[in-house]
Amino acid sequence: MTTPITNLTPVSVILPVLNEGRYLEVTVGAITSQNHDGPLEIVLALGPSRDNTNQIAEKLAEKDLRIILVDNPTGKTADALNRAITASKYPVIVRVDGHSILPNGYIREAVATLARTGAVNVGGIMAARGETLFECAVAVAMRSKFGVGDASFHVGGVEGPADTVYLGVFLRSAVTAINSFDPRFIRAQDWELNYRLRERGGLVYFNPRLEVTYRPRPNIRALAKQYFEYGRWRREVARSHKGTINARYLAPPITLLGTLVGLISAPISPLFLALPTMYLLFNLLGSFSLLLRNRSWEMMLLPLILATMHFSWAWGFITSTKRVTANQ
Secondary structure, eight states: OOOOOOTTOOEEEEEEESSOTTTHHHHHHHHHTOOOSSOEEEEEEEOOOSSSHHHHHHHHHHHOTTEEEEEOTTOOHHHHHHHHHHHOOOSEEEEOOTTEEOOTTHHHHHHHHHHHHOOSEEEEEEEEOOSSHHHHHHHHHHTSHHHHTTOHHHHOOOSEEOSOOEEEEEEHHHHHHTTSSOTTOSSOHHHHHHHHHHHTTOOEEEEEEEEEEEOOOSSHHHHHHHHHHHHHHHHHHHHHSTTOOOHHHHHHHHHHHHHHHHHHHTTTOGGGGHHHHHHHHHHHHHHHHHHHHHOOGGGGGHHHHHHHHHHHHHHHHHHOOOOOOSOO
């Protein structure tokens, strides 16, 4: 018999941590200051960081006995999450990333949502907020339909069932019943896990009040790499789970291919420039709309940022090679 979820239910907060020296102390501080009424533990799965992340983690663990450190030698996110789940002990699992910051009341609200909805996973909005000029512009793009489409965990929406949510607060029993995260997925492992939860009849639930601060990538190269990997591994999910691709996912690769064909074929006829021109107008219109809404000069970077996000994702999707041969 499953124990009912209440505001006193113990929770395990798990974090995959790699090269997060810049934000780790703030991230952990936001967790330890939560107002959840029940017991709480924090499990940090430490990868082979190249900065001072692990030293910071050790100092944090010395100061707070609720913090548990586990080794993650591969540095892969899915491995880190699975090792942290194994090392944790409580019935509710709260996933947090090393560069995300929980608002006070997040765990209380998430646990209450689990209790009233009967969901196996609840989550909310990936509220991108930058510190530098570049990061601020990326944050605006990541929270707009021009940048990422209509995904509710990016742009918000009505509370209710969802395909996937940002991070996630899970029932341990539901996650362990499907063997936790699939370690073969370098990216998109959260989307893939939520797919398997839903396939078993579990409810994945979006609550817009669960808004978590996310720090964007600091430069164009890091942003391009991030979105390239997103596109690559989203196609791998589509290969592994047939029928999970829709028009929203196909739009970027079709646009990129059309733009390339148009530019290459332009010497034959100017008509081939139609699609590149359409994308350029879409990009500029979206950027101008966001500029008017935000009224900040860093928004002048938006045309470059939007094109980087769109085309990096598209190129990753197009060039993705088959890596996963069978489902867990």
